[in-house]
Every structure is written in structure tokens, then in C-alpha cells.
Amino acid sequence: MEAAADLRDTALLTLKFTFNPRLGIDNPVLSLAEDQDQSDPWNLHRPRFCLLSKEEGKTFGFHLQQRLGQADHVVCRVDPGTSAQRQGLREGDRILAVNNNIVAHEDHAVVVRYIRASGPRVLLTVLAQNVNDVASVLQESDAFLCPTLASGVRPRLCHVVKDEGGFGFSVTHGGRGPFWLVLSAGGAAEKAGVPPGARLLEVNGVSVEKLTSNQLNRKLWQSGDQVTLLVAGPEVEEQCHQLGMPLAAPLAEGWALPAKPRCLNIEKGPEGFGFLLREEKGLDGRLGQFLWDVDPGLPADKAGMKAGDRLVAVAGESVDGLGHEETVSRIRAQGSRISLIVVDPEADRFFSMVRLSPLLFSESTEIAAPPLAETKGLPVEDTVEPSGLAGSRQCFLYPGPGGGYGFRLCCVASGPCLLISQVTPGGSAARAGLQMGDTVLEVNGYPVGGDSDLDRLQQLTEAEPPLCLKLGARNPQGLESWIPLESGEDWTLASELL
Known part of the structure; x- marks a missing residue:
């Protein structure tokens, strides 16, 4: 596949x-x-x-x-x-x-x-x-x-609905692709944003570049009364030709799409946000995070959340591939004001069909890292909590999509001391506030600082998450004489799996 x-x-x-x-x-x-x-x-x-x-x-x-x-x-x-x-x-x-x-x-x-x-x-x-x-x-x-396409000069994803004149286009004759479209003046395709003389790239998410004319006609007929076309106008085709750049679907702009993602900005009320998040399979069999039990009159309902919506992003960051605990952690980390991007079942089916993320067509999506939110009084995973020991703190971490926690350990040669030597930006450790130079005092309740630390750490990190670290005051001077722990490769995260 x-x-x-x-x-x-x-x-x-x-x-x-x-x-x-x-x-x-x-x-x-x-x-x-x-x-x-x-x-x-x-x-x-x-x-x-x-x-x-x-x-x-x-x-x-x-x-x-x-x-x-x-x-x-x-x-x-x-x-x-x-x-x-x-x-x-x-x-x-x-x-x-x-x-x-x-x-x-x-x-x-x-x-x-x-x-x-x-x-x-x-x-x-x-x-x-x-x-x-x-x-x-x-x-x-x-x-x-690195050449890029100029603003407004990109392929288009156009959703065409039949009217009394049909789809409003015909296809250039030829035994096999590529194909170009001839538009009917004022027809459905022109109204849907298909530019004159456009090259046809995909029909309903499937490339037509190597189809025969008969195969293309059969695919259009099977679409029924509406069809989604990926097309490139002559100026787009020319610019891509000059730059040596592909006419690829992820570059597309959306035109007259039947559904779009929705951005919900919700502020917590006295009775909470008013919704429940569950991990389950959708109508198309895809496993995801779905929103249910939206309480009438509470903040989630007022923000436009509907029961059955699928969550696709938290604070502009995709949750695709994340488990339930990690998704909940990211929601809670925003504090009392949360920003969610969701799609209803119809939009979910549409973007699944065209094999593109709804986030590519969300005007409200901010890819940049969101500002830190106030989390006082919230039981947040992947965050820092005060500890009973003066000068120390506890961190609870869940593994990221690549299976790691996003940090590396080193051992100080001058004494029995473990330090955080590297923190992966954007990872679980970074969100929890770990910094280079932090001293590790305990891992999952077991004190460290002895000769058997390496064996014990390996056993502990294979246990069920979350990973609980007790950290002491930072010791940047200790990093001058650190020794890397190669045995930590299996459970730390030096790179992102994508």
C-alpha cells in the first residue's frame, strides 16, 4: 500500500x-x-x-x-x-x-x-x-x-459540484496522461476556482498522470455529483518548470472545499471546559482522539464544539500519532485557556480521501511554538511539581511519538552524579522544564548516585510511563568533566522519528 x-x-x-x-x-x-x-x-x-x-x-x-x-x-x-x-x-x-x-x-x-x-x-x-x-x-x-513558489502561484485543490451543465469542463484528448482541462464559461468548475487551461493532477486524491483516458473518464463518472480536483494553472506549471519544482499536493491551496477544520478557543469556566476526550476508531477505521459529552451551555459548547469532532491539533501542533495520555498532557499544559483544531466527521472523511492534513488548510493554525500558559493548580503531565526536598522538583514525562522522552544523561567523572546533558527542543523533557545541567536525584522513586545506576536506570525506563524524575539544582560546572552514558541510547531521544 x-x-x-x-x-x-x-x-x-x-x-x-x-x-x-x-x-x-x-x-x-x-x-x-x-x-x-x-x-x-x-x-x-x-x-x-x-x-x-x-x-x-x-x-x-x-x-x-x-x-x-x-x-x-x-x-x-x-x-x-x-x-x-x-x-x-x-x-x-x-x-x-x-x-x-x-x-x-x-x-x-x-x-x-x-x-x-x-x-x-x-x-x-x-x-x-x-x-x-x-x-x-x-x-x-x-x-x-531553495526555490519556493510565489504567493498565489500554487496548485489548487478545487471541489466541483455538478449543476445543470455538469461539471463544467472537458478533458483534452489523448490515450494517456498528462491531461489538461477545457472549461465551460460560467460552469461549475470555473465557479469552484479551476483556472483556464489547468493541468489535471489528481482526482479525489489519486494521481491521474499515468491513467488512460478511459480510466480517467470512469473515475470521474464514479465520483457522482461532486469531485475534488488537484489542478495547476499555466503560470504555476511554468514556474515549477523553471524552478525544477514538483507539482505536489502538499503545496496546494484550497478552493471551494466542502469542509474545513475549525479552531476552538476555549476558556475554562467554574464547571470546567465541558467535554470528554476519548481515543477510538472513527467511521473510516482510523484511530484518533474524539470529543464527546459536550455539556450544553459550558465553554466547549459555546466555542462551537460538536460531539463526534476529531481533534487534529493542540495549540497549532498536530496530535497525529500521539497516544491518549500525551494528547491529554498537551491540552492540560495550556492551562485555563486552550486552543484546539477539530474536524467534524464529514471533514474528516474528505481530508482522508484527498490524503492531505486538514492543518494545511487551516487559516488559524500557528506552527510556531505557542506561548507558555499558566498551569497553576492543574494536574499536568509533562510538567514540573514542587517536591518535599528543598531545592528539588519532580517532573512527570510521557514518551513522544518516537518512543523517547527527549533528553540525554551524562555522568560527572569527579563524583557519583548524573546530569542532564542535552534536551531535545519540543520534546517531552523540554515541555516539562528540564534544562541542561539539572542534577538527577531520583528516577521513579529510586535514588541515583551509586555504582548500579546504569542497570537500575535501564530497568526503570522500560516500565510503564510516566517517567518520574526528581531533579536537584543545576550544576553547569559539572558538565565540564562529564562522561556520556552510551547505554542510554535506547531510551533517550537524540533525534525525532518522522
Whole structure:
């Protein structure tokens, strides 16, 4: 299934051109992903586009790491047999852009949010490690290295509803794709935002680039009275051609969509927020977090929450792939004012069909890290609570989507002391307030500082979450003589699995 999705998406990666032996190749800048020699890293002499797809419950198959002291976001591992490997993502690649957003100098947590908010498909612009090193020496700007589409010049996702004149378009004749649309003046397609002379890329989330005319006509007929088209106008097609950029679905703007995500800003009242969150399977079999028991007259109801809504983001951050406890933790961490992005069952089915995240079409979505909220008096997971020992504090952490807690430990050579040596931005540890230099006093109620710490830590971290840490005062001086604990690799989080 995942390989089939990759094949559909690869068809859109670049515009194909015909080799004329008399004229030669008309645009040597263009290169199909499948035509590149992936075994020769020096052949990857420019930014590449990797269009990744994932099936429900799976990942794209790569690990993202930010190098300490640098703004680079580097692929540190590519899992075999995954979409990332099939689409040519390589260890050492630096990510320059996610979809149409340049992210080279963004915070690590922001880059992770962009990728997760993209849903089942994402377009990455990457630079090979050797090329990145040369570009750094030459001080070439990311705007020069990483082309993006101009504002308003992007593919369109248009939902067309039949009227008395039908869909209002015809398809150029030909035995096989690509196809272009001829519009009827004032017809349904024109009203839905389809531009004149548009190239047809997808029908209801399925690529038509390699379909025959008969297959395309059958698919349009099976759509009934309404159909969702991914199209690119002539100016979009030309700009992508010049930039060597793919006509990819995650770049699309929404036009006349039948449903959109809703942003709910809810302030807690004397009787609470007035809703219940449950993890269950939806109508299409997808596991997610659903909102139920919306009490009439309470804040959630007044904000527009409906029973059966599916939660897709908390404070602008996607909750796709998160477990129930982690989702609850993120809601509680906002305090008495929460911001949720939800979709009703109709919108959920629509975005599932087109294989795109509703967050790509949410005008209210803020990808940047939300401001810290007041959490006084709330039983918040992934947060800090006072401890009975003077100068110490307790932290409760749940593992993130990659299975780790988002921190690394080190041992001070001058004495029996464990310190926090690294905290992954945006991870569970960072949200709980852990900082580099914090001294670890207890783990799940067991004191540390003896010879058997490593064995005990390994046993404790394999236990059921949450992970409870008791931390002492920071000791930055101790980091000058620290020794890394290699045995912690299995349970700390040095990179994000995406």
C-alpha cells in the first residue's frame, strides 16, 4: 500500500520532457528523481525534492536531528524499506524546506511541527551533505539554494459540484496522461476556482498522470455529483518548470472545499471546559482522539464544539500519532485557556480521501511554538511539581511519538552524579522544564548516585510511563568533566522519528 502511494506521488515530482536528438535537452536543470544515480553522492549537486507518503499508523521512515550549536536540520538515519528510502532521502541530507516553507534556520521543534502538520504526504527540499558543506563555505543564502513558489502561484485543490451543465469542463484528448482541462464559461468548475487551461493532477486524491483516458473518464463518472480536483494553472506549471519544482499536493491551496477544520478557543469556566476526550476508531477505521459529552451551555459548547469532532491539533501542533495520555498532557499544559483544531466527521472523511492534513488548510493554525500558559493548580503531565526536598522538583514525562522522552544523561567523572546533558527542543523533557545541567536525584522513586545506576536506570525506563524524575539544582560546572552514558541510547531521544 505504501509503495503504491509512493508511485502515485512520484508521478507528480517533475514535469517530463521529450528528448529531441536535433535540439538536445531543452532544460538540463530538470531531472526526474527516478533518473538520478542515487549511488553517486556527487551527482546530487543541487537541492532535491523528496515527496514522501505514509500509511495510517506508520511513519515516513527517517530520523531528524539538529546539530548542537547549529541551525541545520539533518537526516541522521533512513529506515530501510520505507517511503524515505524509496524516494531517495539519504543520511546526512540537510532539510531546507518543508512543502513551500523555508525552514533552514527555524527552531528544531518548528521543523518537526511543519512535517507532522503535513499529514500523510510531505514535500521535503533537501541538500546533500557534501553540497551543504561547500555552500556553507561559500556562504550561499538559503533563498538562493531553495526555490519556493510565489504567493498565489500554487496548485489548487478545487471541489466541483455538478449543476445543470455538469461539471463544467472537458478533458483534452489523448490515450494517456498528462491531461489538461477545457472549461465551460460560467460552469461549475470555473465557479469552484479551476483556472483556464489547468493541468489535471489528481482526482479525489489519486494521481491521474499515468491513467488512460478511459480510466480517467470512469473515475470521474464514479465520483457522482461532486469531485475534488488537484489542478495547476499555466503560470504555476511554468514556474515549477523553471524552478525544477514538483507539482505536489502538499503545496496546494484550497478552493471551494466542502469542509474545513475549525479552531476552538476555549476558556475554562467554574464547571470546567465541558467535554470528554476519548481515543477510538472513527467511521473510516482510523484511530484518533474524539470529543464527546459536550455539556450544553459550558465553554466547549459555546466555542462551537460538536460531539463526534476529531481533534487534529493542540495549540497549532498536530496530535497525529500521539497516544491518549500525551494528547491529554498537551491540552492540560495550556492551562485555563486552550486552543484546539477539530474536524467534524464529514471533514474528516474528505481530508482522508484527498490524503492531505486538514492543518494545511487551516487559516488559524500557528506552527510556531505557542506561548507558555499558566498551569497553576492543574494536574499536568509533562510538567514540573514542587517536591518535599528543598531545592528539588519532580517532573512527570510521557514518551513522544518516537518512543523517547527527549533528553540525554551524562555522568560527572569527579563524583557519583548524573546530569542532564542535552534536551531535545519540543520534546517531552523540554515541555516539562528540564534544562541542561539539572542534577538527577531520583528516577521513579529510586535514588541515583551509586555504582548500579546504569542497570537500575535501564530497568526503570522500560516500565510503564510516566517517567518520574526528581531533579536537584543545576550544576553547569559539572558538565565540564562529564562522561556520556552510551547505554542510554535506547531510551533517550537524540533525534525525532518522522
